[in-house]
Amino acid sequence: MRARGFRTDIQALRAVAIVLVVVNHLWPDRLPGGYVGVDVFFVISGFLITGHLLSEVDRTGRIRLVAFYARRIRRLLPAALLVIVVTLVGVWLLLPFTRWGDNALQSIASVFYVENWALAALSVDYSAHNAAASAVQHFWSLSVEEQFYLVWPLLILLTVSLAASRRSSVRKVVPVVIAGVAVLSFLAAVAYTAASPSQAYFVTFTRAWQFAVGAAVAVLPAALLGRLHAITAATLSALGFVGIAVAAVLFGPQTPYPGSAAALPVLATAAVLVAGTGRRAPVLLISTVTDSRPVQWLGDVSYSLYLWHWPLIVLAPFVIGAPLSWWSRLSVLAVALVLAAVGRRFVEIPAQRALWWRPPRRAYAGAAAMMAAAALVALLLLAASSSRASDAAADEGRPTTCSGLGSAGGQDACDPTEPVADPIVTQNDAYFGLAPQCGDLLPLLELDGRRTTRECDFSAGADAPRVWLVGDSHAEQWQAAIFPIAAEQGWRLTISSFPGCPPAEVAFVGFDALWGPVDFDRCRQWASSLSDELVAEAPDLVITSMAARQQLVDDGSGRPHDEQFVEGLRETWQRWTDAGIPVVPVFDTPLNADVRDQDCLVLNADTPQECAVPRDVAMPSDPVALAASGAEGGVWPADMSRFLCDDSRCFAAVDGEPVYFDADHLSSAYAASLSGQLRDVVDEAMASGAQRSP
Numbered sequence: 001m002r003a004r005g006f007r008t009d010i011q012a013l014r015a016v017a018i019v020l021v022v023v024n025h026l027w028p029d030r031l032p033g034g035y036v037g038v039d040v041f042f043v044i045s046g047f048l049i050t051g052h053l054l055s056e057v058d059r060t061g062r063i064r065l066v067a068f069y070a071r072r073i074r075r076l077l078p079a080a081l082l083v084i085v086v087t088l089v090g091v092w093l094l095l096p097f098t099r100w101g102d103n104a105l106q107s108i109a110s111v112f113y114v115e116n117w118a119l120a121a122l123s124v125d126y127s128a129h130n131a132a133a134s135a136v137q138h139f140w141s142l143s144v145e146e147q148f149y150l151v152w153p154l155l156i157l158l159t160v161s162l163a164a165s166r167r168s169s170v171r172k173v174v175p176v177v178i179a180g181v182a183v184l185s186f187l188a189a190v191a192y193t194a195a196s197p198s199q200a201y202f203v204t205f206t207r208a209w210q211f212a213v214g215a216a217v218a219v220l221p222a223a224l225l226g227r228l229h230a231i232t233a234a235t236l237s238a239l240g241f242v243g244i245a246v247a248a249v250l251f252g253p254q255t256p257y258p259g260s261a262a263a264l265p266v267l268a269t270a271a272v273l274v275a276g277t278g279r280r281a282p283v284l285l286i287s288t289v290t291d292s293r294p295v296q297w298l299g300d301v302s303y304s305l306y307l308w309h310w311p312l313i314v315l316a317p318f319v320i321g322a323p324l325s326w327w328s329r330l331s332v333l334a335v336a337l338v339l340a341a342v343g344r345r346f347v348e349i350p351a352q353r354a355l356w357w358r359p360p361r362r363a364y365a366g367a368a369a370m371m372a373a374a375a376l377v378a379l380l381l382l383a384a385s386s387s388r389a390s391d392a393a394a395d396e397g398r399p400t401t402c403s404g405l406g407s408a409g410g411q412d413a414c415d416p417t418e419p420v421a422d423p424i425v426t427q428n429d430a431y432f433g434l435a436p437q438c439g440d441l442l443p444l445l446e447l448d449g450r451r452t453t454r455e456c457d458f459s460a461g462a463d464a465p466r467v468w469l470v471g472d473s474h475a476e477q478w479q480a481a482i483f484p485i486a487a488e489q490g491w492r493l494t495i496s497s498f499p500g501c502p503p504a505e506v507a508f509v510g511f512d513a514l515w516g517p518v519d520f521d522r523c524r525q526w527a528s529s530l531s532d533e534l535v536a537e538a539p540d541l542v543i544t545s546m547a548a549r550q551q552l553v554d555d556g557s558g559r560p561h562d563e564q565f566v567e568g569l570r571e572t573w574q575r576w577t578d579a580g581i582p583v584v585p586v587f588d589t590p591l592n593a594d595v596r597d598q599d600c601l602v603l604n605a606d607t608p609q610e611c612a613v614p615r616d617v618a619m620p621s622d623p624v625a626l627a628a629s630g631a632e633g634g635v636w637p638a639d640m641s642r643f644l645c646d647d648s649r650c651f652a653a654v655d656g657e658p659v660y661f662d663a664d665h666l667s668s669a670y671a672a673s674l675s676g677q678l679r680d681v682v683d684e685a686m687a688s689g690a691q692r693s694p
Helices: 008-026 036-060 065-094 097-111 115-123 126-130 139-165 170-195 208-218 222-226 230-250 260-276 285-290 293-300 302-320 326-353 360-391 479-489 517-537 561-578 623-629 668-673 675-688
Strands: 453-457 466-471 492-497 508-511 541-545 551-553 583-585
Touching: 008 036, 008 230, 008 260, 008 285, 008 293, 008 302, 008 326, 036 139, 036 170, 036 208, 036 230, 036 260, 065 097, 065 139, 065 302, 065 326, 065 360, 097 115, 097 139, 097 360, 115 139, 139 170, 139 208, 170 208, 170 260, 170 517, 208 260, 230 260, 230 285, 293 302, 302 326, 466 479, 466 517, 479 492, 479 668, 479 675, 508 517, 517 561, 541 675, 551 561, 561 583, 561 623, 583 623, 583 675, 668 675
Parallel strands: 466 492, 466 541, 541 583
Antiparallel strands: 453 492, 508 551
């Protein structure tokens, strides 16, 4: 085994990786692919851990697992758990209580290094799509690494035992195992990213190949690497750093990841490792930069900087009382660098050198005690969250008596400048809340075990009007406005909702990002079955709404998205109206978190107009509105924008009431306040349906 020494190129890789991640988190629009820094860390870990384990095998013929895990404990746990506890205290002191529960639960997942699986589970929960980021969600990558540290030594140990039983060379068997892991994991990553990209990003088995690539470099023959010419090595190293930079600049949120695209930063990192292995890094321009003291210092503090930077980003707006500006982001970066230096000097290094827990049994006992203490703090915050939530009074919402904003409202215009007495929305304001008259989900329109449809019976007899509300969660957000109408008019209301899916026969391919074929095929099946069911039943009215701006449609024709969507909506509505069904399409609401800081209203309760954004920014082209503008008879559009926007701006609060529940749904209280305005459109549509098809 070649001699192991301090590698300045590895420290430089760490510095590059942490810079990419931090800049991506602080200025995501400037470096959209900075998340590839995590891949760099994974490859480095695979290289170092595998090299260490095989070096131990070469020296002793065995792997001391107990000692290995004890070293990992001393190296990683004290700094990580300290950050979790300090972050939990910051969440308790600074964030609204509605954010405590999620942060507490994700902190527990982080303490036990399963945060990546927690986020993978949340990625399939559509309601979690709009949840504010927790202050510890960056622990997902540390969780993946810890799971690697747990499993990889066991795999190497089994491989060593297998080689011994067959009297084969460990150096011949280990590369085969590494190659098998790399190939299988890479294929799984490509397939799973195509099928379910949100989950694939977090789960461990889609990332294992990245560690395996680093491990593969660690088992390359020293003689082969030693023959690399200095110029060749320098060129390879430079190309590696360039490859990482290219990925960081060209990749973005829409890049399918970690599929085949991840090969670029992973192989680029491997190239740097290969160039610097088996010789001292060549003294050329590349090493002059990478060996510089600032770069090496960043590599030294990269772990602590990773731990501290994200909680600061989440908590800082509540310290300064305003969303982060360019200058405040620089301040966050400065504070993170200071805390990283302090953490490295007074936590990381002393924890590794402390003699009291050098014996493995003490390291394990210390780990158990620290993890239990951090988990206890999280449980206390969770209990406090539950207590505060139970004390929160339900807000029934008051009817809107104003006639609109700006010139649309005339003399009795709504007021977007009125201070908001209580800017914190709770579960009482949840858009998906149901009326007591609503029953359980029915087997009707069920797909692969997923139930989508329920009935809410407000009727007093068999001749009650039959009304359907259909769409995604942007249809559900109007339930609070529809329930009072249903109760007043005695409807038998059927609600059919599929998360993220448009209720129209269009070539749907994803919401915000491309979905896998299994997911978007299920959506298309629901939409088609829904149309068949509506035509067969021919109810007295259909109310429909959807997040059409975020829903992706692609029939392969190359036509513009809006053109395809509008055509599909009109054809779907035409099919319904041909069956004698009046249709009320409710235009989509203005964007919220996509155009303003989600915490803006909490930070500007006395001056809510500070959260206003230009109307053309908050209300880009809406396929529902475009389709309604040229639809045939029987379509009665409902445009509620005058109660959300004036002629030039859209607001986060109106008449002292928060408009939104989360990133892009109305609060039930505000939706309920618009019930009278929606009733006007509904009454007109139902009156038009008096002459129905036989």
